[in-house]
Amino acid sequence: DLQDMEHSHKEAIRKNWTYLLENLMVDDLLDYLISHSIITENMKEEVEIQRTRREKATQLLFIVQKRGPKAFQILLDGLRECHMEFIADRVESSV
Numbered sequence: 157d158l159q160d161m162e163h164s165h166k167e168a169i170r171k172n173w174t175y176l177l178e179n180l181m182v183d184d185l186l187d188y189l190i191s192h193s194i195i196t197e198n199m200k201e202e203v204e205i206q207r208t209r210r211e212k213a214t215q216l217l218f219i220v221q222k223r224g225p226k227a228f229q230i231l232l233d234g235l236r237e238c239h240m241e242f243i244a245d246r247v248e249s250s251v
Contacts, residue, residue: 165228166221168250172243173217179243180213188234194223 160166169176186203189195195203199219206212220227235244 159224161221161223161228162225164251168228168247169217169221171250172247175246176217176243177210177213179240180209180216181238181240182209182212182216184238185216185231185234185240188237189220189230192230192234194227194230195219 182203186195186200190197190200195216202219203212203215206215220231232244232248235241235247
């Protein structure tokens with residue numbers, strides 16, 4: 157089983173939690189995270205069954221934090237790849 161992401165990375169996500177929930181475009185990000193083995197198809201479904209965009213973002217953030225030490229950097233890369241550079245920059249500067 158994968159270990160959690162580093163504490164400082166989790167803290168950076170927590171500090172920006174509300175901002176992430178308001179701005180994250182989850183659908184674009186899911187495929188990126190699957191293609192980089194950060195989430196599985198089942199995890200993608202767990203996110204997609206949530207009703208609102210905000211609930212999807214919450215579910216995704218809970219999952220990503222448990223996906224090992226590489227998950228944070230790949231999340232940032234995915235944000236940039238999916239035209240959410242402004243989110244990546246903000247989260248990264250909080251580390």
